[in-house]
Amino acid sequence: xxxxxxxxxxxxxxxxxxxxxxxxxxxxxxxxxxxxxxxxxxxxxxxxxxxxxxxxxxxxxxxxxxxxxxxxxxxxxxxxxxxxxxxxxxxxxxxxxxxxxxxxxxxxxxxxxxxxxxxxxxxxxxxxxxxxxxxxxxxxxx
Amino acid sequence: xxxxxxxxxxxxxxxxxxxxxxxxxxxxxxxxxxxxxxxxxxxxxxxxxxxxxxxxxxxxxxxxxxxxxxxxxxxxxxxxxxxxxxxxxxxxxxxxxxxxxxxxxxxxxxxxxxxxxxxxxxxxxxxxxxxxxxxxxxxxxxxxxxxxxxxxxxxxxxxxxxxxxxxxxxxxxxxxxxxxx
Numbered sequence: 001x002x003x004x005x006x007x008x009x010x011x012x013x014x015x016x017x018x019x020x021x022x023x024x025x026x027x028x029x030x031x032x033x034x035x036x037x038x039x040x041x042x043x044x045x046x047x048x049x050x051x052x053x054x055x056x057x058x059x060x061x062x063x064x065x066x067x068x069x070x071x072x073x074x075x076x077x078x079x080x081x082x083x084x085x086x087x088x089x090x091x092x093x094x095x096x097x098x099x100x101x102x103x104x105x106x107x108x109x110x111x112x113x114x115x116x117x118x119x120x121x122x123x124x125x126x127x128x129x130x131x132x133x134x135x136x137x138x139x140x141x142x
Numbered sequence: 143x144x145x146x147x148x149x150x151x152x153x154x155x156x157x158x159x160x161x162x163x164x165x166x167x168x169x170x171x172x173x174x175x176x177x178x179x180x181x182x183x184x185x186x187x188x189x190x191x192x193x194x195x196x197x198x199x200x201x202x203x204x205x206x207x208x209x210x211x212x213x214x215x216x217x218x219x220x221x222x223x224x225x226x227x228x229x230x231x232x233x234x235x236x237x238x239x240x241x242x243x244x245x246x247x248x249x250x251x252x253x254x255x256x257x258x259x260x261x262x263x264x265x266x267x268x269x270x271x272x273x274x275x276x277x278x279x280x281x282x283x284x285x286x287x288x289x290x291x292x293x294x295x296x297x298x299x300x301x302x303x304x305x306x307x308x309x310x311x312x313x314x315x316x317x318x319x320x321x322x323x
Binding site: 027028029030031032033061062065066079081082083085087100102127128130131132134136 | 168169171188189191204206208209211214215216218228229232233315317
Protein backbone atom coordinates (compact mmCIF):
# COMPACT_ATOMS: atom_id res chain seq x y z
CA UNK A 1 0.00 0.00 0.00
CA UNK A 2 1.38 3.33 -0.95
CA UNK A 3 1.46 6.21 1.47
CA UNK A 4 -1.21 8.02 -0.54
CA UNK A 5 -3.78 5.19 -0.42
CA UNK A 6 -3.13 4.73 3.27
CA UNK A 7 -3.95 8.37 3.91
CA UNK A 8 -7.10 8.11 1.80
CA UNK A 9 -8.22 5.02 3.73
CA UNK A 10 -7.62 6.68 7.10
CA UNK A 11 -9.42 9.87 6.09
CA UNK A 12 -12.44 8.03 4.68
CA UNK A 13 -12.65 5.91 7.86
CA UNK A 14 -12.65 9.06 9.95
CA UNK A 15 -15.40 10.57 7.80
CA UNK A 16 -17.54 7.43 8.13
CA UNK A 17 -17.08 7.42 11.92
CA UNK A 18 -18.00 11.10 12.05
CA UNK A 19 -21.15 10.59 9.99
CA UNK A 20 -22.04 7.60 12.17
CA UNK A 21 -21.74 9.60 15.39
CA UNK A 22 -23.69 12.42 13.83
CA UNK A 23 -26.59 10.16 12.78
CA UNK A 24 -26.53 8.43 16.18
CA UNK A 25 -26.83 11.68 18.15
CA UNK A 26 -29.46 13.00 15.74
CA UNK A 27 -31.62 9.89 16.23
CA UNK A 28 -30.96 9.72 19.97
CA UNK A 29 -31.90 13.36 20.44
CA UNK A 30 -34.80 13.35 18.04
CA UNK A 31 -37.14 16.10 19.29
CA UNK A 32 -40.70 15.53 20.48
CA UNK A 33 -43.39 16.32 17.98
CA UNK A 34 -44.39 19.98 18.13
CA UNK A 35 -48.19 19.95 18.24
CA UNK A 36 -48.58 23.64 17.46
CA UNK A 37 -46.50 23.27 14.29
CA UNK A 38 -48.13 20.06 13.07
CA UNK A 39 -51.34 19.75 11.11
CA UNK A 40 -53.95 17.56 12.84
CA UNK A 41 -54.57 14.03 11.54
CA UNK A 42 -58.21 14.16 12.62
CA UNK A 43 -60.66 17.02 13.17
CA UNK A 44 -63.73 16.08 15.19
CA UNK A 45 -66.40 17.26 17.66
CA UNK A 46 -65.60 16.39 21.28
CA UNK A 47 -68.95 14.57 21.65
CA UNK A 48 -68.20 12.35 18.63
CA UNK A 49 -64.78 11.47 19.99
CA UNK A 50 -66.29 10.57 23.36
CA UNK A 51 -69.07 8.49 21.79
CA UNK A 52 -66.54 6.53 19.75
CA UNK A 53 -64.69 5.60 22.95
CA UNK A 54 -67.90 4.76 24.81
CA UNK A 55 -69.13 2.50 22.02
CA UNK A 56 -65.99 0.53 21.29
CA UNK A 57 -62.88 1.40 23.24
CA UNK A 58 -60.59 -1.04 21.44
CA UNK A 59 -61.54 0.24 18.02
CA UNK A 60 -61.33 3.85 19.17
CA UNK A 61 -57.88 3.15 20.60
CA UNK A 62 -56.59 1.92 17.25
CA UNK A 63 -58.16 4.89 15.52
CA UNK A 64 -57.16 7.75 17.83
CA UNK A 65 -54.19 6.79 20.03
CA UNK A 66 -51.02 8.81 19.35
CA UNK A 67 -52.88 10.89 16.77
CA UNK A 68 -52.87 14.66 16.73
CA UNK A 69 -56.56 15.46 17.05
CA UNK A 70 -58.27 18.81 16.65
CA UNK A 71 -61.46 18.80 18.72
CA UNK A 72 -64.22 21.35 19.09
CA UNK A 73 -66.61 21.56 22.01
CA UNK A 74 -67.95 23.59 24.89
CA UNK A 75 -65.81 24.19 27.97
CA UNK A 76 -67.31 22.71 31.14
CA UNK A 77 -64.36 23.18 33.47
CA UNK A 78 -61.06 25.05 33.62
CA UNK A 79 -58.52 23.94 36.22
CA UNK A 80 -54.79 23.55 36.70
CA UNK A 81 -52.72 20.58 37.82
CA UNK A 82 -50.18 20.61 40.64
CA UNK A 83 -47.50 22.06 38.36
CA UNK A 84 -49.81 24.91 37.35
CA UNK A 85 -50.47 23.62 33.84
CA UNK A 86 -53.95 24.27 32.49
CA UNK A 87 -56.56 21.55 32.11
CA UNK A 88 -59.67 22.21 30.02
CA UNK A 89 -62.62 19.84 30.17
CA UNK A 90 -65.01 19.68 27.24
CA UNK A 91 -68.42 18.08 27.70
CA UNK A 92 -72.09 18.33 26.95
CA UNK A 93 -74.71 18.64 29.64
CA UNK A 94 -76.19 15.24 28.96
CA UNK A 95 -73.08 13.22 28.19
CA UNK A 96 -71.45 10.67 30.44
CA UNK A 97 -67.81 11.54 30.67
CA UNK A 98 -65.91 14.25 28.89
CA UNK A 99 -62.77 15.06 26.97
CA UNK A 100 -59.97 16.30 29.23
CA UNK A 101 -57.32 18.42 27.52
CA UNK A 102 -54.01 18.86 29.33
CA UNK A 103 -52.38 22.00 27.97
CA UNK A 104 -48.75 22.54 27.10
CA UNK A 105 -47.01 24.87 29.57
CA UNK A 106 -46.71 27.53 26.84
CA UNK A 107 -50.50 27.79 26.69
CA UNK A 108 -51.01 28.56 30.39
CA UNK A 109 -51.34 32.31 29.99
CA UNK A 110 -54.20 31.90 27.55
CA UNK A 111 -56.58 30.13 29.93
CA UNK A 112 -57.33 33.33 31.83
CA UNK A 113 -59.31 34.66 28.88
CA UNK A 114 -61.45 31.50 28.63
CA UNK A 115 -64.93 31.14 30.06
CA UNK A 116 -67.17 28.22 30.87
CA UNK A 117 -69.59 27.17 28.13
CA UNK A 118 -67.45 28.93 25.55
CA UNK A 119 -67.01 27.04 22.26
CA UNK A 120 -63.39 26.22 21.64
CA UNK A 121 -61.10 24.27 19.32
CA UNK A 122 -58.10 22.51 20.82
CA UNK A 123 -55.35 20.43 19.23
CA UNK A 124 -53.59 17.69 21.16
CA UNK A 125 -52.32 14.10 21.26
CA UNK A 126 -54.78 11.43 22.36
CA UNK A 127 -53.38 9.01 24.97
CA UNK A 128 -56.54 7.02 25.68
CA UNK A 129 -59.71 6.68 27.72
CA UNK A 130 -60.18 6.20 31.46
CA UNK A 131 -63.41 7.78 32.68
CA UNK A 132 -62.83 10.45 30.08
CA UNK A 133 -60.91 10.75 26.84
CA UNK A 134 -57.51 12.26 27.53
CA UNK A 135 -55.52 14.57 25.28
CA UNK A 136 -52.04 15.79 26.22
CA UNK A 137 -49.71 18.53 24.97
CA UNK A 138 -52.72 20.54 23.90
CA UNK A 139 -52.62 23.94 22.23
CA UNK A 140 -55.55 26.28 21.69
CA UNK A 141 -56.62 26.75 18.08
CA UNK A 142 -59.94 28.62 18.45
CA UNK B 143 -93.74 -0.06 65.78
CA UNK B 144 -93.70 3.45 64.37
CA UNK B 145 -90.81 4.48 66.52
CA UNK B 146 -88.88 1.43 65.40
CA UNK B 147 -89.51 2.39 61.79
CA UNK B 148 -88.31 5.90 62.39
CA UNK B 149 -85.30 4.59 64.18
CA UNK B 150 -84.62 2.20 61.31
CA UNK B 151 -84.93 5.00 58.76
CA UNK B 152 -82.63 7.16 60.79
CA UNK B 153 -80.10 4.37 61.04
CA UNK B 154 -80.31 3.70 57.30
CA UNK B 155 -79.75 7.34 56.40
CA UNK B 156 -76.85 7.66 58.75
CA UNK B 157 -75.11 4.68 57.19
CA UNK B 158 -75.78 6.02 53.71
CA UNK B 159 -74.34 9.42 54.51
CA UNK B 160 -71.28 7.70 55.92
CA UNK B 161 -71.04 5.11 53.23
CA UNK B 162 -71.57 6.96 49.99
CA UNK B 163 -68.27 8.83 50.03
CA UNK B 164 -66.19 8.28 46.95
CA UNK B 165 -63.05 10.32 46.56
CA UNK B 166 -61.50 10.68 43.16
CA UNK B 167 -58.73 12.28 41.14
CA UNK B 168 -58.39 12.41 37.38
CA UNK B 169 -55.05 14.19 37.42
CA UNK B 170 -52.99 12.09 39.77
CA UNK B 171 -49.25 11.93 39.32
CA UNK B 172 -47.18 8.82 38.72
CA UNK B 173 -43.62 8.55 37.55
CA UNK B 174 -40.96 5.95 37.16
CA UNK B 175 -37.26 6.19 37.46
CA UNK B 176 -34.66 3.84 36.09
CA UNK B 177 -31.06 4.31 37.15
CA UNK B 178 -28.28 2.46 35.36
CA UNK B 179 -24.55 3.07 34.86
CA UNK B 180 -25.21 4.29 31.31
CA UNK B 181 -28.07 6.70 31.93
CA UNK B 182 -30.98 7.71 34.12
CA UNK B 183 -34.43 7.51 32.58
CA UNK B 184 -37.47 9.21 34.02
CA UNK B 185 -41.05 9.44 32.81
CA UNK B 186 -43.96 11.41 34.24
CA UNK B 187 -47.70 10.90 34.02
CA UNK B 188 -50.15 13.56 35.19
CA UNK B 189 -53.35 11.85 34.05
CA UNK B 190 -53.71 9.10 36.63
CA UNK B 191 -57.27 8.15 37.60
CA UNK B 192 -57.71 6.99 41.18
CA UNK B 193 -60.88 6.31 43.14
CA UNK B 194 -61.13 5.61 46.86
CA UNK B 195 -64.31 4.24 48.34
CA UNK B 196 -64.26 5.65 51.86
CA UNK B 197 -66.80 3.15 53.21
CA UNK B 198 -64.47 0.22 52.57
CA UNK B 199 -61.05 1.72 51.95
CA UNK B 200 -60.88 0.14 48.50
CA UNK B 201 -58.76 1.93 45.97
CA UNK B 202 -58.76 1.57 42.17
CA UNK B 203 -56.12 3.21 40.01
CA UNK B 204 -55.95 3.32 36.21
CA UNK B 205 -52.98 4.62 34.28
CA UNK B 206 -52.64 5.18 30.55
CA UNK B 207 -49.25 3.96 29.39
CA UNK B 208 -49.16 6.46 26.56
CA UNK B 209 -49.50 9.30 29.05
CA UNK B 210 -45.96 8.71 30.34
CA UNK B 211 -43.87 11.60 29.06
CA UNK B 212 -40.14 11.09 28.60
CA UNK B 213 -37.39 13.62 28.15
CA UNK B 214 -36.37 12.06 24.84
CA UNK B 215 -38.96 11.11 22.26
CA UNK B 216 -36.89 8.08 21.21
CA UNK B 217 -37.18 6.65 24.74
CA UNK B 218 -40.92 7.25 24.72
CA UNK B 219 -41.20 5.47 21.37
CA UNK B 220 -39.18 2.45 22.57
CA UNK B 221 -41.13 2.32 25.84
CA UNK B 222 -44.50 2.25 24.07
CA UNK B 223 -43.63 0.10 21.08
CA UNK B 224 -41.06 -2.38 22.35
CA UNK B 225 -41.35 -2.68 26.13
CA UNK B 226 -44.86 -2.17 27.46
CA UNK B 227 -46.53 -2.60 24.03
CA UNK B 228 -49.08 0.08 24.84
CA UNK B 229 -51.13 -0.54 21.69
CA UNK B 230 -51.87 -4.03 23.03
CA UNK B 231 -51.92 -3.11 26.72
CA UNK B 232 -52.95 0.56 26.92
CA UNK B 233 -53.52 0.63 30.70
CA UNK B 234 -51.86 -0.29 33.94
CA UNK B 235 -54.33 -1.03 36.70
CA UNK B 236 -54.15 -1.36 40.46
CA UNK B 237 -57.02 -2.65 42.57
CA UNK B 238 -56.56 -2.94 46.26
CA UNK B 239 -57.22 -1.97 49.79
CA UNK B 240 -55.90 0.68 52.13
CA UNK B 241 -55.59 -1.30 55.34
CA UNK B 242 -57.27 -0.08 58.50
CA UNK B 243 -58.76 2.83 56.53
CA UNK B 244 -61.47 3.57 59.11
CA UNK B 245 -58.98 4.37 61.83
CA UNK B 246 -56.91 6.83 59.86
CA UNK B 247 -56.84 10.26 61.36
CA UNK B 248 -54.40 13.10 61.24
CA UNK B 249 -51.63 14.02 58.89
CA UNK B 250 -48.82 12.15 57.26
CA UNK B 251 -49.94 8.82 58.62
CA UNK B 252 -48.24 5.79 57.13
CA UNK B 253 -50.65 3.20 55.72
CA UNK B 254 -50.24 -0.20 54.13
CA UNK B 255 -51.77 -0.77 50.73
CA UNK B 256 -52.27 -4.27 49.37
CA UNK B 257 -53.74 -5.39 46.09
CA UNK B 258 -53.14 -6.55 42.53
CA UNK B 259 -51.23 -4.56 39.97
CA UNK B 260 -51.52 -5.26 36.24
CA UNK B 261 -48.88 -4.04 33.83
CA UNK B 262 -48.30 -5.35 30.31
CA UNK B 263 -51.13 -7.83 30.79
CA UNK B 264 -49.45 -9.49 33.79
CA UNK B 265 -51.04 -9.31 37.24
CA UNK B 266 -48.94 -9.46 40.41
CA UNK B 267 -49.60 -8.98 44.11
CA UNK B 268 -48.36 -5.66 45.43
CA UNK B 269 -47.80 -4.65 49.02
CA UNK B 270 -46.53 -1.20 49.70
CA UNK B 271 -46.71 1.68 52.12
CA UNK B 272 -47.80 5.22 51.56
CA UNK B 273 -48.34 8.45 53.38
CA UNK B 274 -51.94 9.50 53.71
CA UNK B 275 -53.56 12.82 54.57
CA UNK B 276 -57.25 12.55 55.25
CA UNK B 277 -59.53 15.54 55.73
CA UNK B 278 -63.17 16.14 54.90
CA UNK B 279 -62.31 17.82 51.61
CA UNK B 280 -59.43 15.71 50.37
CA UNK B 281 -57.48 12.48 50.68
CA UNK B 282 -53.91 12.57 49.48
CA UNK B 283 -51.87 9.44 49.10
CA UNK B 284 -48.20 9.37 48.20
CA UNK B 285 -45.44 6.81 48.12
CA UNK B 286 -43.19 4.69 45.99
CA UNK B 287 -42.46 1.04 45.31
CA UNK B 288 -40.03 -0.99 43.23
CA UNK B 289 -41.13 -2.87 40.11
CA UNK B 290 -39.03 -5.66 38.62
CA UNK B 291 -39.28 -5.31 34.87
CA UNK B 292 -38.87 -9.06 34.27
CA UNK B 293 -41.83 -9.86 36.59
CA UNK B 294 -44.21 -8.35 34.08
CA UNK B 295 -42.93 -10.15 31.01
CA UNK B 296 -41.18 -7.07 29.67
CA UNK B 297 -38.14 -8.06 27.67
CA UNK B 298 -35.22 -5.68 27.42
CA UNK B 299 -33.03 -6.33 24.36
CA UNK B 300 -29.40 -7.13 25.21
CA UNK B 301 -28.17 -4.07 23.27
CA UNK B 302 -29.70 -1.70 25.79
CA UNK B 303 -29.47 -3.93 28.85
CA UNK B 304 -26.92 -1.55 30.37
CA UNK B 305 -29.18 1.46 29.86
CA UNK B 306 -32.25 0.20 31.68
CA UNK B 307 -32.35 -0.88 35.31
CA UNK B 308 -33.74 -4.31 36.22
CA UNK B 309 -35.80 -2.74 38.96
CA UNK B 310 -37.42 0.62 38.43
CA UNK B 311 -38.83 2.90 41.07
CA UNK B 312 -42.46 3.93 40.71
CA UNK B 313 -43.56 7.07 42.57
CA UNK B 314 -47.16 8.17 43.02
CA UNK B 315 -48.90 11.25 44.35
CA UNK B 316 -52.69 11.22 44.31
CA UNK B 317 -54.82 14.10 45.56
CA UNK B 318 -58.41 12.86 45.78
CA UNK B 319 -61.39 15.18 46.04
CA UNK B 320 -64.98 14.24 46.96
CA UNK B 321 -66.79 12.86 43.93
CA UNK B 322 -70.02 14.63 43.17
CA UNK B 323 -72.40 13.81 40.39
